Amino acid sequence: MHPNLRKRTQVKFSDPAQLEPVDALFLAQPRGQAQHNIEGYTKIGAKIIDLSADFRLRDAADYEKWYSEKHAAPEWLGKFVYGLPELHREDISKAHYISGVGCNATASNLALLPLVQADLIDLSGSVIIEIKVGSSEGGADGNSGSHHAERANVIRTFSAFGHRHTAEVIQEMGIQDISLTMTAVDLVRGVLATAHAKVKAGVITKDLWKAYRAVANQNPFVRVVKEQRGNYRVPEPKILAGSNYADLGFELDESNRHVVSMCAIDNLMKGASGSAVQCMNLMMGWDETLGLEFTGLHPI
Amino acid sequence: MHPNLRKRTQVKFSDPAQLEPVDALFLAQPRGQAQHNIEGYTKIGAKIIDLSADFRLRDAADYEKWYSEKHAAPEWLGKFVYGLPELHREDISKAHYISGVGCNATASNLALLPLVQADLIDLSGSVIIEIKVGSSEGGADGNSGSHHAERANVIRTFSAFGHRHTAEVIQEMGIQDISLTMTAVDLVRGVLATAHAKVKAGVITKDLWKAYRAVANQNPFVRVVKEQRGNYRVPEPKILAGSNYADLGFELDESNRHVVSMCAIDNLMKGASGSAVQCMNLMMGWDETLGLEFTGLHPI
């Protein structure tokens, strides 16, 4: 299954029915399964981290709106904490049940976090987020569109708006007029979210530096990337492959208050399993970065 | 120089000083050279098509603003027609001097053309254009950032705003509050411009279909791509490699008037030499599509 792990592990897949009680249970199933079996899972894992979309939204009506079906366990929605430590570190530390995060939602939420935390956005206008993604976002199974001869070399805007991860950004950022536009490019791992908004009148570049540095200082996996020289002046997903970092960058056009905020992540790490492990560390009272120390590769 | 032409041509490079009079002269030089020698070139070519940025802007002040230097031949700016047939077919047909077009400007202008021609955009807001580009945009010479080991696998937002091609979009579309955000991806040929705007109150999807079809009907190299099925539902640059087509697509969110308009081109064809040849055809009174019949490849 994971050929890179040869000679390094003897771990085998076993039947879910054979699960024995554990301290922390990760659920990594297709959407819909966890919500139907959540009662049973709580008997196996005192602490649960569910990577699916089942428990990300707080409101059952939102779930129905975005996923076009009723939630099977709405009473459980309020018991889960949204699993992005940069947003909910304290709550995660105390929680028993943690949801996973959408990869595109994570890149979007972290691109907006410094602006929202410092209350710099003029919310009278729209927030537009353009997201470029690699092919591993589509999961492990292929289809005719993911066939290499079709998927290679693409610049394919497969969702102009209405992507389900939008719901997580609206919920977590508290911004209603927001859209995610999704474009697939030729890469396996990586997401770049580029958010466009207007800042409030009077906001200058110095304010942004302060806001971004604050977020980086508060979070071990957030870095600000804004260089004058070199090939890597802005957040770049490729050097994050395998790492849990979220690299943030920004540009402000003071003449018209247009801010461009960028966040690069590895969708399979910070955008999925990396954040999940980080949550486990917090829940267990361990060092938040445990097992997540890999720095990524260069060149790659 | 162009290894694909082996056994097909014996054309050789010769010194510019040895040029003999021709019916139509193409200038393909670094920016700055044509404006210093334009008088001389008019003695060689009765009709001139200059692919550089020297004569794209009508206003010498604009040139100075965007290129940070005074124009050397401002009196010639008014004698050139901007060389995008979809915008200036009639004028080009009668012109003696034609400017080239910026590749990113072309993708942007054509993404906006149906909306502007039908007067559908609410101009009280900003127009944001996100552009994804291949490596051939950078010209034939490499640098440390274009080295394959650094340039492969990128999603690199190298210009948040302020790209010089913006000036051509402002001029040609007559929209002031517009920005181009440039992101390099792993591809050689191709540009996709994704424009975000608000449509006027009351505009519905049907109005957009009418506007886009009108532009496609008026222009032999414009197609509308908006499919419900298949792998190629939206404009996709890769299948345009070598072709002169501009493929347009759109999505409208009627709930909040957000329109997403896309244009895919081959930056070296419709975004440069293809449009230049199309202009020559018009100037010479020939069939507009002469020499530009290649349809692109699939798969690729």
Added chain:
Amino acid sequence: MHPNLRKRTQVKFSDPAQLEPVDALFLAQPRGQAQHNIEGYTKIGAKIIDLSADFRLRDAADYEKWYSEKHAAPEWLGKFVYGLPELHREDISKAHYISGVGCNATASNLALLPLVQADLIDLSGSVIIEIKVGSSEGGADGNSGSHHAERANVIRTFSAFGHRHTAEVIQEMGIQDISLTMTAVDLVRGVLATAHAKVKAGVITKDLWKAYRAVANQNPFVRVVKEQRGNYRVPEPKILAGSNYADLGFELDESNRHVVSMCAIDNLMKGASGSAVQCMNLMMGWDETLGLEFTGLHPI
């Protein structure tokens, strides 16, 4: 199906049962179908070009050996001419039934052709052919191994020897001790065959030049590529995408008689449909290059 052909053709797929008589019938079906229906097809097409592997081998026993099943119409094998004009131009011109060619076999046969035609190989040793291929070789359907996230970035030697196309090289080159080793790389269109052999004692580089130039002179789609300077000194498949050329190159180590002969093609053109069209042109008495004039793109 082929999105690049939008606005250029209204051709539609129709049911095979509705076929009406034609001058030339191309069969492009999965292996096995043509051999079961060949009698019927001859009533529709006076001239037939079958692109499958059904009629490539002359000997029914060879077919059974390489394809592990009995041939359904062995009496037809002798009526077909192997459809590579560089090997059988005269016979093709007079034939009614032409087989297609294997793409890897074609690259191998053309890499060896100058050496075999000039009788330069020392056949007491083995001929080893290393072939690197793009993903379009695998056909239009994807599988888990062709999923972009798995297929991107590969250098995957999926067949050390025993590839079925080997049978076509043995048959056409008359060499028994020959092997094809197949390695998939990250490309969509293109094959490079690199053949290793020993030349006969006394053969020098000048003899090779003569042999390769002879083949290029005899064949409109063969070129010799062997440059001292530039980025394209050797045959390079990428610049052949969409073209019907076979580019040949070679190096000889006179100290130990080791010759390395290379052939680059587009597997979908010279290695499949391009050669098929070329055969049709010959059968119909038309210019051999008709409809095959595309020169490929650079850069790409």
Added chain:
Amino acid sequence: MHPNLRKRTQVKFSDPAQLEPVDALFLAQPRGQAQHNIEGYTKIGAKIIDLSADFRLRDAADYEKWYSEKHAAPEWLGKFVYGLPELHREDISKAHYISGVGCNATASNLALLPLVQADLIDLSGSVIIEIKVGSSEGGADGNSGSHHAERANVIRTFSAFGHRHTAEVIQEMGIQDISLTMTAVDLVRGVLATAHAKVKAGVITKDLWKAYRAVANQNPFVRVVKEQRGNYRVPEPKILAGSNYADLGFELDESNRHVVSMCAIDNLMKGASGSAVQCMNLMMGWDETLGLEFTGLHPI
């Protein structure tokens, strides 16, 4: 310089003239520098690992033959041990001076090691090694050929034979009639060497399994990859990016004694700095795998 290390290290480059004595000194300079300054360096580092090609060959005449210049410190050649632990673990453990290894030489040497160690090759014939390489082999500096628009999508056989790394394979394997053919493909990190040879009469697949498993058992970074199912049945460089593993595989055609032996590595790790660190660990008496535990990524 290495943007992935942001927030993880404050290490800075300093002038070589400011070097202070260290336990182990790594030299990573262009070829030629170490040999001119080796006396000086021994005063700084009691143990030296030189990654350049300066001290890889034991014989000054070989150096002159392959590098076309006299060696500046021939008396030092005998003091260095060739730095591939799989070949010289004992000597490395006791050595003060270790040479680096050529990346292509390493993939070749390890592909041949099981066959040579078990004495299975029929040396009356040639050994042909076909090597496919990524762009990071070319070093950190770009040139016109490494420009992304030219280097992307290549299958480029840039050296048919005569590559300098051949000298290291001849020296270490003790085989004279051997050639390395180098082909660049579209990948950043990774090398696959595919070696072709004849085994001695009577050798069967079972003998090869024994030979390969023996090498894997003796070496912590060697694995045998030879699967019947899945997408990763053979050694595949891409999943080794960042790891120090050498994955070996083989196929034997018992009918004609043709063996195909494959070795995949990350050229920057096992083929360069990874082996260098492994050597340091051995020299210092530390665990051989220290600092080299990264397992690579999947998917990638």
